[in-house]
Amino acid sequence: MNSLLWLLAIPLVTVFVLMFCNDRRQYRLSAAFGMGLQLIYSFYLVFRYTAERSSGNTEQMVFMHEYRWFESFNIIFTTGIDAISLSLIVLTAIVTFTGILVSWNTEKLPKEFFISLIVLATGVFGFFMTIDLFTMFLFYELAVIPMYILIGIWGSGKKEYAAMKLTLMLMGASALLLVGILGLYTFSSPDANLLSFNILDIANANIPVDTQRFFFPMVFIGFGVLGALFPLHTWSPDGHSSAPTAVSMLHAGVLMKMGGYGCLRVAMYLLPEAAKELAWIFIILTTISIVYGAFGAIAQKDLKYINAYSSVSHCGLVLFAILMMNQTALNGSVLQMISHGLMTALFFALIGMIYERTHTRDIRLMGGLMKIMPFLGVCYMIAGFASLGLPGLSGFVAEINVFVGAFMHPDSFHRVATVIAVSSIVITAVYILRVVGKLLLGPLDEEHAYETGDARWNERWANVILIVSIAAIGIAPFWLSDALIKSLQPIIQKLQ
């Protein structure tokens, strides 16, 4: 069997096994086992990939495989990965596995919860491993639907509203996206007989500029909504804050990255001329997103809302970097996706754990938690420092790549935008330290009887895995960055 199909097979088999389990211990063990296997397998793929590259394979995509799916429309399920998609696959595997660890003690319908979670992850894995637009879209939808169920059933607060809003906005976006994809399909070949959904084929077709101008906004906005593009980001604060912990992790950590990845792989790569022409509009929007999200986070009181706004700001940076269209910035955008994925997953995991002990997420009602839960406190601080871009952690590497890349444009429009984006590092520091100061430091709030007890073993493992990944990228970014730069070359050549 093709090595990439295992990425779909393992979760599906896990789902199948879950259906026949019948107590909570079995559910969580089999879920953790399946996703652990997936994590190990994704690391194995990294080794395979490195070996393939070092043995001289310079193809754009490796492990390519085609499965004829619907002959008359030439829909072929094509798998293939490069360093960009591979790193996002590893990210997904890490976040899913830690998500399962975090939801170890799910009380309500655990079997259905784990099944939905794994189906969601399957959609994401599929999205990142295919290189044809049709199946990409299919997997995108596969990931969105379980999200609705997960938030609607296991969520908290205004969960029905949030689930509905999130799903409707993403569906609206995918309607735009579908039009864009069909447009790309229609123009994928000069003679109309050999139309193709394959990204690599479309990249070779010369799509007329007028057509590009028409479809680029659709594709970019279609994916951009998922990447929290201002002003279409409002699903994210509500969605994140209502979702259960593991779903917030997957959602902010992985699902939002599908937006950035789609913008990069589809909008920029396949419609480069229009991208160059229209980038300025989106640069303005993403610059607003970056600063706006950060300022918005300062005024929030709910931990999850703070993080959701922070995600708006950080994902804004991803799209901002994509629009800067040079090697450094694009590299920065992918690094930022990975870094934000890990860091925000860590944040949401910690918020979930803190909430479990304090039964509130309102920062005004908490204080001095470092005293009673030092492990979680330290992890929270590390996540915070990663978020505000401290060197040695992944956020810094991503941000400087973005800023340096963006600043390479010699004109003042790009530079002013960059300087405004740079100001977010200060604002981020303000809200992160505000939360850390209120939540963790200071005198212990004696009024509230918190459930004491530091992290349990599953929580420790989840945090440690995420922190180690964040620090690994932060301390030794070169291996990841070099691999990414090589894989970004085809995209950069199109954008030149």
Add this chain to the structure above:
Amino acid sequence: MITESYSYTVAIPLVLFFSFLLIGLAGGKLKPIVSGVFGTFFLLVSTVLSYYTAYSYFFVDGKLNGAYQKLIAYDSLWLTFTDKLQIHMGVLLDPISVVMLVVITTVSLMVHIYSLSYMKDETGFSRYYSFLSLFTFSMLGLVMASNIFQIYIFWELVGLSSYLLIGHYYERPSAVAASKKAFIVTRFADMGFLVGILLLSSFTGTFDFLKLTDPNGSALTQGSAISFLGLSVMTWSLLLIFTGAAGKSAMFPLHIWLPDAMEGPTPVSALIHAATMVVAGVYLVARLFTIYVFAAPDALIFIGYIGTFTSLFAAVIACTQTDIKRVLAFSTISQIGLMMGGLGVSGYAGAEGLGYTASMFHLFTHAMFKALLFLCAGAVIHAVHTNELWEMGGLKKFLPVTNIAFLIGCLAIAGIPPLSGFFSKDEILTAAYEKDKILFYVQFLVAGMTAFYMFRLYFGIFWNKERDYHSKPHEAPFTMLFSLIFLSIAAAVSGFIPFSEFVTPDLKPFESHIHWSIAIPAIAIAVIGVTLASVLYRKDSDLPDKISISLGGLYKAAHRKFYIDEIYMFITKNVIFNYISAPIAWFDRNIIDNTMNGIAAITNFISVKIRGFQSGQLQQYAYVMVSGLIIIVLVALYFMNN
């Protein structure tokens, strides 16, 4: 080209990173004192290595053809931006970095030893030592950096360790607030630094110090031609970089975090907020001095004025503060201002580079005597459990060793020969005198005020009236005294180091000697300051109060630190929070979100209207059907007939 014989220097910081990880991860399980001993041991290793490096660099093989070389001792690629623009992690050895190695490891070692007993009874002893290791690691990485981005990386890390150490007593809200303030203010300045780096690198195409500061290199001329608002791009970028330096070095108006940073444990103040981290800004300007002097002389003049103004400003405030650590903090700001002033008046070649040499010299001596003063203050606080000057007095008979050490520190900072401060300050004044008379007079005045407020402190603590102490003050234990004695000796004799033989902007040694025409008035004004302080504060009298009352508003303004904190508070709290953040949050919830909800509501509204067709009334359906049928028939007939 990498100089292999020095490649061991990379171990100097890395040992401490290892120590940080070891103590940080295993700290909870070790006995506190074991962590302390570990930390001190690792630091000792890197101190020995640093001394060895200094010895071999300055006396054995650093010099080539009469000039010191800039050696790349280690280099590895860290991150690639483009083929040309890359971040390396490297070790650059040149006179200033080697001097800084010695300063940092010495002071840090003293602080480590001192803290073994000072922090003995505190909770979080292991945490304290692991953060000290982290700090020393980052500070060493900063001074050894071979490119500007590496400096920025370690710059942020020292900011982090400063944040963590100021907030050591994290249960105290004031400490939390102070640490937050320190981080955010310096972070704000670092934003300028980062933009400056971006601007600089986009015109010069490199981060590397060797290329940037090569006086014959192409980096200096690029970007000078393009101007923006009347200044060249180079000047802009260097001014922005100076913003970063000003933030870290607490230059006006970014000085506000430093006095509050005294919330941290006293040894931390000695290490970070007096001797090492706060002079990082001076170091940065010195590091980029060649570009400043050739490509942006305007920026250098600006630095000179900012530095000198800050030194005066802080000296005035220092005269009115009553918390002894705050007096020392303002004195630090003032002295760093002098160093910046020294850099601002310096030239490049030969004896014109006196300001640069003087500034580095003062950095060195200041590190010794200011660390000494802080550690003495720590010993005093340890003895009487208060920071307030007016709750102390008459301590000279209880703390004889500390008394002498503090006196040495005060004499050194006041510039009384033959102690170290005299020599370095004399050079700064000489350099200013030759370049800019206004700066000279201001600095001269500051020298007098320094003597005054330091002796105010000295007499206030050790002489004056004895207060009722709850328990009898006792002299510090030996480990603390050891540090005091060591630093006293350093503060006393380090002035005799012929600095211009080692540290010059063009790396070629020159002869310098004491300029008695400037030194004698300087000594005179210092003596006047000391005398005035002794009249006012040696004995308990109501004279100081009378003077402060007669000064009225000025005294009050200085005592309240000229209301700068209040202004910042107003801007951050009222303007940013109330007028930017809260409205944005409101806007998001109410405008943007409601637009989305509005779209949903409109859809819903339309569907409510449309569903009226589905009335359930059978006859209504039939009406519609029949009328539709009739219309179709009529239309069909019409078209068939035509």
Add this chain to the structure above:
Amino acid sequence: MIDKIGIEQFMILSTLMFFIGVYGFLVRKNLITMLMSVELILNAVNINFVAFNKFYYPQNLQGHFFAMFVIAIAATEVAVAIAIIISLYRKIRTIDVEEVDEMKY
């Protein structure tokens, strides 16, 4: 006499019956009367079938058969409709069509 009656007369009769039926269906509120109107419509169609068959295709019998079919279907339809009306009446105690809007929205 019977020869004088042409297809036109049949047409006129059936059209009249049809529209009387439609009119009745649209304006009467009583479900039973509406049902009777439907019968009128169906019978109008029957007349057409038979008349067309007689005047245009006398050699064939399809028209007659269809008329039979319609009668049969009409009978069953009446049975079902009456059943529905009765159960409606049992449920909501009225056979006024305007009261019966269970299918609303």
